[in-house]
Amino acid sequence: MSRFKKNDKKGLPEISTSSLPDIIFMLLFFFMVTTVMRQTTLFVQVKLPSATEIQKLERKELVGYVYVGAPVNTMYGTESRIQLNDVFADVDDVAEFVEIEKNAIKEADRPYYTTSLKIDVETKMGIVTDIKQELRKCGAYKMSYATRKNID
Amino acid sequence: MAKKVNEINAGSMADIAFLLLIFFLVATTMNVDTGISRKLPPMPDPNVDPPKVKERNIFVVLVNKNDQLLVRGKPGDINTLREEAKRFLSNPTNDISLPEKNLTQIEGLGEVWISKGVISLQNDRGTSYDMYIQVQNELTAAVRELRDELSINKFGVKFSDLEEEDLIKAIQKAIPVAISEAEPKDVGGN
Numbered sequence: 101m102s103r104f105k106k107n108d109k110k111g112l113p114e115i116s117t118s119s120l121p122d123i124i125f126m127l128l129f130f131f132m133v134t135t136v137m138r139q140t141t142l143f144v145q146v147k148l149p150s151a152t153e154i155q156k157l158e159r160k161e162l163v164g165y166v167y168v169g170a171p172v173n174t175m176y177g178t179e180s181r182i183q184l185n186d187v188f189a190d191v192d193d194v195a196e197f198v199e200i201e202k203n204a205i206k207e208a209d210r211p212y213y214t215t216s217l218k219i220d221v222e223t224k225m226g227i228v229t230d231i232k233q234e235l236r237k238c239g240a241y242k243m244s245y246a247t248r249k250n251i252d
Numbered sequence: 253m254a255k256k257v258n259e260i261n262a263g264s265m266a267d268i269a270f271l272l273l274i275f276f277l278v279a280t281t282m283n284v285d286t287g288i289s290r291k292l293p294p295m296p297d298p299n300v301d302p303p304k305v306k307e308r309n310i311f312v313v314l315v316n317k318n319d320q321l322l323v324r325g326k327p328g329d330i331n332t333l334r335e336e337a338k339r340f341l342s343n344p345t346n347d348i349s350l351p352e353k354n355l356t357q358i359e360g361l362g363e364v365w366i367s368k369g370v371i372s373l374q375n376d377r378g379t380s381y382d383m384y385i386q387v388q389n390e391l392t393a394a395v396r397e398l399r400d401e402l403s404i405n406k407f408g409v410k411f412s413d414l415e416e417e418d419l420i421k422a423i424q425k426a427i428p429v430a431i432s433e434a435e436p437k438d439v440g441g442n
Contacts, residue, residue, distance in 0.1 A: 117266070120266045121265035121266045121269050124266055124269035124270055124273055125269050127273055128269055128272050128273045128276065131273065131276035131277055131280055132276055134280060135276050135279055135280045149381065149382045149385040149386075151288055151385055151386070151388075151389040152389060152393065153288060153389050153392040153393050153396055154286040154287060154288060155286065155287065155288070155289050156285065156286055157285040157286065157287060157289075160285065163285065214289075216285060216287060217287075219381050220381070221380070221381055221382040221385075222380070222381070222382075223380070223381040224377060224378055224379065224380060224381070225375045225376065225377055225378070225379040225380070225381060225384055226377030226378065228381060228384070229375070229377065232292060232433070235292060236292050236293070236294065236295050237295055239294075240292075241291050241292040241293070241294065242289075242291055242292075243289075243290055243291075243292060244285075244287035244288065244289045244290065245287050245288045245290065245385055245388065246285065246286070246287040247286060247287050247288055247385060247389075248286070249286060
């Protein structure tokens with residue numbers, strides 16, 4: 101019977117920390133699942149306008165982003181510029197960008213390709229209209245003006 | 253008799269997990285992409301004349317470079333735009349200056365009056381994007397409110413709470429998003 105006998109030592113038993121990894125793992129998985137890696141470094145300042153009638157963009161893999169805003173680095177001026185992926189671009193480059201983005205997704209999903217325009221509030225409409233015209237020309241009709249939710 | 257196996261020390265597991273956790277915490281961007289969705293019209297065919305639309309069926313909203321509104325020829329205000337757009341699209345009193353309506357049979361709704369009205373939004377190159385989004389927002393809100401009203405009237409729930417695909421389609425058909433972003437025009441004075 102001495103087999104079951106514990107070594108009785110006096111003093112406080114230590115708090116078991118063996119479940120700590122489990123708790124941390126739980127948090128870890130939560131963040132892993134919710135994480136969306138930032139794919140592009142922004143060279144332009146984009147402060148989105150706010151609106152109330154917003155819709156969520158579903159299926160992020162079918163979304164292409166066009167950023168417009170004043171360059172962060174004032175070396176490039178203060179005029180609004182377009183950023184596609186990781187480079188500054190001109191309006192003429194939008195069509196090519198859309199074409200590449202569209203080709204990267206499955207053929208069956210191509211009609212659902214959406215362009216999300218992330219445009220700074222300070223931007224003038226001229227450049228936005230140019231981009232919209234360019235999108236129409238290359239047949240990317242589905243688009244979304246990225247906005248924040250307006251908290252009243 | 254089984255040998256007593258030493259337990260693997262799991263104490264450093266927490267450290268490893270912490271490391272990963274901190275990495276993901278830093279890398280996480282919690283933004284959900286939201287925005288006002290629009291469908292652009294195809295490029296107009298230069299050989300085909302644009303369809304003629306009666307004046308009573310168009311609701312022209314002009315935004316100039318100073319972000320001032322001109323709604324149907326009168327100076328407008330962003331705060332009343334939603335109500336005006338709603339009144340235009342629904343035309344409750346069958347006013348002859350407001351758009352015509354067509355009685356159409358829609359599955360799931362029965363016979364409904366579909367407005368022929370189109371909202372035409374025109375802006376200057378100098379208009380600020382902020383103002384443009386606000387106008388878009390008000391116009392979208394007008395359509396959404398009309399859809400909600402119809403939905404509550406027919407099914408007792410708001411449009412956004414409708415679950416069945418058929419009913420959503422029926423409401424969308426009854427009240428289309430008739431917002432047209434006009435062909436850009438070169439207007440001087442930028």
